[in-house]
Amino acid sequence: xxxxxxxxxxxxxxxxxxxxxxxxxxxxxxxxxxxxxxxxxxxxxxxxxxxxxxxxxxxxxxxxxxxxxxxxxxxxxxxxxxxxxxxxxxxxxxxxxxxxxxxxxxxxxxxxxxxxxxxxxxxxxxxxxxxxxxxxxxxxxxxxxxxxxxxxxxxxxxxxxxxxxxxxxxxxxxxxxxxxxxxxxxxxxxxxxxxxxxxxxxxxxxxxxxxxxxxxxxxxxxxxxxxxxxxxxxxxxxxxxxxxxxxxxxxxxxxxxxxxxxxxxxxxxxxxxxxxxxxxxxxxxxxxxxxxxxxx
Numbered sequence: 001x002x003x004x005x006x007x008x009x010x011x012x013x014x015x016x017x018x019x020x021x022x023x024x025x026x027x028x029x030x031x032x033x034x035x036x037x038x039x040x041x042x043x044x045x046x047x048x049x050x051x052x053x054x055x056x057x058x059x060x061x062x063x064x065x066x067x068x069x070x071x072x073x074x075x076x077x078x079x080x081x082x083x084x085x086x087x088x089x090x091x092x093x094x095x096x097x098x099x100x101x102x103x104x105x106x107x108x109x110x111x112x113x114x115x116x117x118x119x120x121x122x123x124x125x126x127x128x129x130x131x132x133x134x135x136x137x138x139x140x141x142x143x144x145x146x147x148x149x150x151x152x153x154x155x156x157x158x159x160x161x162x163x164x165x166x167x168x169x170x171x172x173x174x175x176x177x178x179x180x181x182x183x184x185x186x187x188x189x190x191x192x193x194x195x196x197x198x199x200x201x202x203x204x205x206x207x208x209x210x211x212x213x214x215x216x217x218x219x220x221x222x223x224x225x226x227x228x229x230x231x232x233x234x235x236x237x238x239x240x241x242x243x244x245x246x247x248x249x250x251x252x253x254x255x256x257x258x259x260x261x262x263x264x265x266x267x268x269x270x271x272x273x274x275x276x277x278x279x280x281x282x283x284x285x286x287x288x289x290x291x292x293x294x295x296x
Contacts, residue, residue: 008133009212010125011259013078013113023068029249030061030081032132034098034106038073042066044092056098058136060091061247062204076109079248080132083212087137088199095139102135156197158183158190166206170213171233176202206233211247214240218256225252 010032018024018040033042034056042049042057044065051057059065061081082089099106108131162179179202180190194202210232217228229240244252 007083008080008129009083009215010078010080010129010132011215012125013076013109013128015110015113016075016077018067018069018073018075020072021070022072024066026064026066027249028061028064028246030059030079030247031065032056032058032078032080032136033067034076034109036074036076036110038069038071040073040075041068041070042092042094043068049092049094051094054097054099056095056136058089058091058093058095060200061208062200063091065092076106076113078109078128078132080129080136081208082133083208087140088196089137089140091199093136093140095136095143098135098139101139105131105135156193158185159193159197162190162194162202163205163209166209170206170210171231174206174233179206207243207247210234211244214244214252215255218252219259225256228252 013032015036018038033040033051035051035053037053039053040051042051042059042065044059044063049057058080067075095101109128161183165182166174166179176187176190180187183190185193191201194200194205198205200208213232214228217223217231218225223231225241226237229235229237232240234240234243241251241253244255248255250258
């Protein structure tokens, strides 16, 4: 992997309150949550997990999930997402007693979430992401008996070579076949090595690389969404918008406006509260573009 690439990313964290008896709709976007008070039922990947105060969970963007509560709950939520990790983390990943095990991290998010007047720069957000990701990974290692003192698993050189190529040129017309050919493997062999090393398929890894490149382009300038789409390998703005919405829960233009609005408000120091960032209606999973073997 590119050593300059952070292993984790996030753009916001905020507090929210779920009223008693509420049951949310299915969401397909990367989500980290900490239960500050009450209990929550997280349903993801066909299983339900009862989360009590102090518990945390991380759901990857490729898995649909929903939250429900019977008696009401207070949550801290973030769009934490893995960019490149050396462990095949569970998805969803549930960490019991996160507050007891990582009290400093939890207190930081409670006192200064990445929203409202406490929303800092992208560099600061990267530090939050690394801290949260490390805490979740360390807990997973401990809970699965793998320990945290030993070295990280060896990086598969073929996987690393493909990932470096994807990161260097996300706009190329990649397919699983062309990825496999670049390292002299069959499609099935490459898929197995990706799942073993990263816990995801080559197509999912390509989608994540493209979405990361898209976020940087959207946040760093005023290029039209259509141009961003072509720059990161999509054949049309519509296909890119569907893929972006399926991953982030909000369209690319709305995401850009949310970032721009937060920066403007930050400068004015007049934003009130820690309101949840606006989200567009979710795309139906059947309509979402999840990078196919031959990406459009």
